[in-house]
Amino acid sequence: MARRLTQQDIARMAGVSQTTVSLVLNNRADSEVRISPETRQRVLRVIRETGYIADPAARRLAEGRNRILGVFTYEAVFPATSADFYHPFLVGIEECAEEVGCDLLLFTSARVTGQRRRIFNEDSRVRLADGCVLLGRTVDRDDLARLIADQIPFVSVGRRDDAGGPVPYVGADYVAATRALVERAARLGHRRLVYVGTGEGAESTADRFTGFQAAVTGLGVESVQVRPDRPGLLEAVRATGAGAAFFEEQADAVVFMQAAAEGGLAVPEDLSVVTLGSATRPVRTDTDFAGFLIPRREMGRRAVELLTKVLETGGTPQELLPCELIEGSTLIGR
Structure with missing residues (x-):
């Protein structure tokens, strides 16, 4: 079986450093490394001729992203049945995560502090994910404040009041x-x-x-x-x-x-x-x-969309989605 080509191989063939190859592959510039158009084209030509494909894991590391989105729930939601209140949220989250090419990491090891789950504890793994979607009827304000203070990207499903700063969320109106x-x-x-x-x-x-x-x-x-x-x-x-x-x-x-x-x-x-x-x-x-x-499925989808926006451009997006009115049979005139 042929050995997989590496960036070092491409650098040797093109007569450049591995740093230059990395910058060309990721379409990035560096203040300390100037790449002439001729050098860039030479590297790209070697890549085309050899059929080199960048290791996706290496590229994600170069971008500083794992393409993993965390989901933290303040109530137990897994496994969820089709009749469960949280099921449509999770369906929307999963659908959109698949569309944007991210994996989901469901944080289930959070220990209960008092009567509630908490994001942060000695075993917290929240930083394994690029960002996190928070789900629950109520969200701990201390958790929100720390997420904001530690600059951990997140989006809450449901409107949340400020907690030491504006909270990014998608909610229902x-x-x-x-x-x-x-x-x-x-x-x-x-x-x-x-x-x-x-x-x-x-x-x-x-x-x-x-x-x-x-x-x-x-x-x-x-x-x-x-x-x-x-x-x-x-x-x-x-x-x-x-x-x-x-x-x-x-x-x-x-x-x-x-x-x-x-x-x-x-x-x-x-x-x-x-x-x-x-x-x-x-x-x-x-x-x-x-x-x-309540537009639960759409809220789950939109939470992932907003989280990817936060990861790419920052900011604190806040959106309220309209609810669909139901005429029903239990309201009549007097």
């Missing part, structure tokens, strides 16, 4: 989607609404509540908030006198629907129900909820 659903309810004659959720915590949760509050204020409709974990949720919602209930978490709406059926409350005849996104907890339901779809 929950504010606009929630506002649009409140406006739809108002057009159908609903003048009193109930928001079933905490309205606090993760940015995605706060954004939903922000959109709800902005819409009811602008429309001049009445609203009240009920926490989903309170005892007697069905009676608490009934007591508000609202004609439509907006559920922050679809899984809570599914449980509520079961209680409503048992308690003699007809949906949507007695109470319209709107859900603000897909269920983040595993539930089974055949209900065609009015609400919106």
Whole structure:
């Protein structure tokens, strides 16, 4: 079997140094090494005549890149089923990584600190990857701050508040989607609404509540908030006198629907129900909820696209993708 040609061989045949061959192969210039057009053409001619193909691993090392993108998840997402909340994100991430010619490294050795996974610990391997995609309902702010301070390229799936500096992210526009659903309810004659959720915590949760509050204020409709974990949720919602209930978490709406059926409350005849996104907890339901779809697959794809942009040109890209509104069968006029 013939020995594989090396850059040293090409340098000897062209009568130049190996550094010159490397600079020509990578189409780079060096302030200390000036390459004349004639020398460059001589090197390229030897490469053509010998059929030399640069070792891709060596070229990546020369570029300072491994073409490996890390994926860190704050919740366990692997293996994921088709019904899992995180599955579409992972599908989008994998699709785009394949298109840009990168391998994925799923960080699974992160130890739990307190009640949460953390990126940084004594065994952290985050620097093995060129950059990292962060995935989770909530992301640790100390982790974000250190990623920014250590200048480790990353993109978060989901909008994140600043953490010692702006955070690069691709998120869903929950504010606009929630506002649009409140406006739809108002057009159908609903003048009193109930928001079933905490309205606090993760940015995605706060954004939903922000959109709800902005819409009811602008429309001049009445609203009240009920926490989903309170005892007697069905009676608490009934007591508000609202004609439509907006559920922050679809899984809570599914449980509520079961209680409503048992308690003699007809949906949507007695109470319209709107859900603000897909269920983040595993539930089974055949209900065609009015609400919106989170562009999860596209968010995963776009996160990889933005990460490659960060690696190539730097910057702190921030994007919000629109959600698709669903008419459903659980929201009707009063």
